[in-house]
Amino acid sequence: MVSVQKVTVVVPTYNERENLPELAERLFRLPVPGLTLLVVDDNSPDGTGLLAEELGKQHPGRIDVLHRAGKQGLATAYLQGFQRALERGAEAVVQMDCDLSHRPEEVPAMLQKLQDADVVVGSRYVKGGSADPSWGMSRRMLSRFGNVYARVVLGLRPRDVTSGFKAYRREVLERLDLRALRCKGFAFQAEIAYRCKRAGLRVTEHPIVFTDRSRGASKMSKAIIVEALVKLPQLRWQQGAALRHSPRRDASVNKGTGARGKAPKPR
Ligand SMILES: Nc1nc2c(ncn2[C@@H]2O[C@H](COP(=O)(O)OP(=O)(O)OP(=O)(O)O)[C@@H](O)[C@H]2O)c(=O)[nH]1
Ligand SMILES: [Mg+2]
Numbered sequence: 106m107v108s109v110q111k112v113t114v115v116v117p118t119y120n121e122r123e124n125l126p127e128l129a130e131r132l133f134r135l136p137v138p139g140l141t142l143l144v145v146d147d148n149s150p151d152g153t154g155l156l157a158e159e160l161g162k163q164h165p166g167r168i169d170v171l172h173r174a175g176k177q178g179l180a181t182a183y184l185q186g187f188q189r190a191l192e193r194g195a196e197a198v199v200q201m202d203c204d205l206s207h208r209p210e211e212v213p214a215m216l217q218k219l220q221d222a223d224v225v226v227g228s229r230y231v232k233g234g235s236a237d238p239s240w241g242m243s244r245r246m247l248s249r250f251g252n253v254y255a256r257v258v259l260g261l262r263p264r265d266v267t268s269g270f271k272a273y274r275r276e277v278l279e280r281l282d283l284r285a286l287r288c289k290g291f292a293f294q295a296e297i298a299y300r301c302k303r304a305g306l307r308v309t310e311h312p313i314v315f316t317d318r319s320r321g322a323s324k325m326s327k328a329i330i331v332e333a334l335v336k337l338p339q340l341r342w343q344q345g346a347a348l349r350h351s352p353r354r355d356a357s358v359n360k361g362t363g364a365r366g367k368a369p370k371p372r
Contacts, residue, residue: 112199113143113197116145118144118157119149121149125144133167141169144169183200195275196275202269205320207227207269219273224306226309228268231312254337259302260302263310266294269291271297281301286300290332296337299337
């Protein structure tokens with residue numbers, strides 16, 4: 106049994122009615138009694154938001170639903186979800202997709218590892234982890250390239266920086282200024298990884314086997330991929346420019362950028 110008392114799993118949804126019931130059932134079967142689910146739904150045309158309310162009646166006190174007016178992207182869904190989770194007293198916050206690509210059964214092990222880390226990342230690219238074995242060469246290359254690109258451009262050490270499966274200590278989300286996030290789509294995952302590095306947080310990777318969704322449609326689009334290609338280098342350049350104009354900050358930043366070690370105050 107995991108010792109963290111209050112855990113909120115934040116799940117953004119857009120047209121996930123075929124997946125949400127199974128995700129909820131599997132999460133609530135875990136040996137984490139204080140686990141609650143927060144669904145952030147963007148007025149899904151397939152009625153996922155209403156379904157979440159219905160499921161909430163079947164699991165009193167365990168499902169909270171944040172309804173937003175329309176599709177506004179992954180980043181703000183997480184941002185608002187994290188804020189709501191903190192307001193409601195979560196001690197640890199987990200983020201994951203609703204499409205069952207992230208196995209709920211990994212959550213207890215990730216929470217266990219969170220006892221000695223600030224952030225635990227479900228990673229496809231460490232020993233024991235993998236991407237969907239059925240992926241063809243081109244899909245595999247795209248995922249690999251996206252990840253290597255983000256790692257190189259942002260100078261990140263973790264192996265999987267585009268993973269959307271993460272567990273955070275409460276204090277981490279309080280300290281990272283998430284309102285200043287620039288990316289809207291999945292690039293937001295790498296932007297968070299970058300902010301964790303900049304804040305000197307201890308990031309641990311937990312191996313996961315990522316499987317493709319078997320129900321519902323992907324929301325990945327060309328615009329989301331272009332955003333990642335364009336915005337991630339900008340984050341690094343802006344940081345470089347800020348440092349060039351502020352020599353005193355330069356010294357302090359260089360001391361505090363390791364993925365491990367004592368965490369300085371975030372900037
Ligand atoms: N609230 C909200 N949820 C979203 C939005 N876009 C995607 N999601 C959800 O975010 C999660 C990840 O989306 P996916 O469509 O699976 O995208 P992906 O996992 O990056 O891409 P695939 O590899 O195709 O699965 C799912 O739970 C989606 O329903 C959005 O604009 N708003
Ligand atoms: Mg997915």
